[in-house]
Amino acid sequence: VVPTPPEGTTAPFAELSADFIGSYPDPATRPEPQLPELAFIGRSNVGKSSLLNALTGRKGLARVSATPGKTQTMNVFQLPEFYLIDLPGYGFAKASKVNRAAYRRLVEGYFTRRETLTGVVWLLDSRHDPSKDDLAFQQLLADSGRPVLAVLTKADKLTRREQAERPAAIAAVLGVPDDQVQLVSAETGLGIADLGESILTAIRGESA
Ligand code: GTP
Numbered sequence: 778v779v780p781t782p783p784e785g786t787t788a789p790f791a792e793l794s795a796d797f798i799g800s801y802p803d804p805a806t807r808p809e810p811q812l813p814e815l816a817f818i819g820r821s822n823v824g825k826s827s828l829l830n831a832l833t834g835r836k837g838l839a840r841v842s843a844t845p846g847k848t849q850t851m852n853v854f855q856l857p858e859f860y861l862i863d864l865p866g867y868g869f870a871k872a873s874k875v876n877r878a879a880y881r882r883l884v885e886g887y888f889t890r891r892e893t894l895t896g897v898v899w900l901l902d903s904r905h906d907p908s909k910d911d912l913a914f915q916q917l918l919a920d921s922g923r924p925v926l927a928v929l930t931k932a933d934k935l936t937r938r939e940q941a942e943r944p945a946a947i948a949a950v951l952g953v954p955d956d957q958v959q960l961v962s963a964e965t966g967l968g969i970a971d972l973g974e975s976i977l978t979a980i981r982g983e984s985a
């Protein structure tokens with residue numbers, strides 16, 4: 778049974794005492810025991826590692842960097858009834874063609890074949906419309922058939938008016954209903970508690 782996060786906390790998984798399990802170059806690696814897992818994916822530098830830290834309330838858990846391409850391997854955190862997986866970002870400008878093809882193969886294999894993959898937290902920068910890379914990735918996600926939580930990051934960089942307007946604008950570009958995108962800020966904690974609830978619902982739905 779996954780404990781319910783205490784109300785009003787901005788780090789919904791703080792009490793689940795996240796454990797760093799390991800860092801694996803090949804996403805086909807299976808951590809033991811096999812548990813439901815949620816993958817965090819998005820463009821390089823979009824804020825995946827920061828979001829993991831905000832959810833767990835542990836600033837240094839996943840490595841954050843202002844330089845895109847910081848996370849190069851699959852990093853696994855156990856929570857303890859499920860795993861959160863920090864994946865390398867896509868669209869890393871400095872990556873070579875060979876690296877891009879290899880990355881796509883690895884991630885594609887992971888999303889289509891991983892039986893324990895319960896859901897995907899897909900991060901998009903709230904300040905920008907989805908990029909070409911994002912839209913290509915949306916197709917890969919759709920093909921994988923996994924439930925996806927679309928999360929719009931860095932909301933603290935938006936004005937109040939933009940905070941009200943950007944989610945619907947981005948949902949329209951993605952062709953999904955407005956309520957299928959969630960605005961968050963790892964910096965201020967905006968939307969983090971709600972996202973925690975959505976994640977627990979996704980995990981419980983699978984393991985129930
Ligand atoms: P890669 O591992 O390189 O793919 O990046 P990532 O997606 O894990 O991003 P990371 O969490 O390392 O954050 C990238 C940069 O964005 C860092 O400078 C963070 O401090 C910043 N950042 C992340 N989340 C937020 C946020 O909610 N608000 C603001 N203002 N900055 C953020």
Ligand code: MG
Nearest residue numbers: 825826847848
């Ligand atoms: Mg990262």
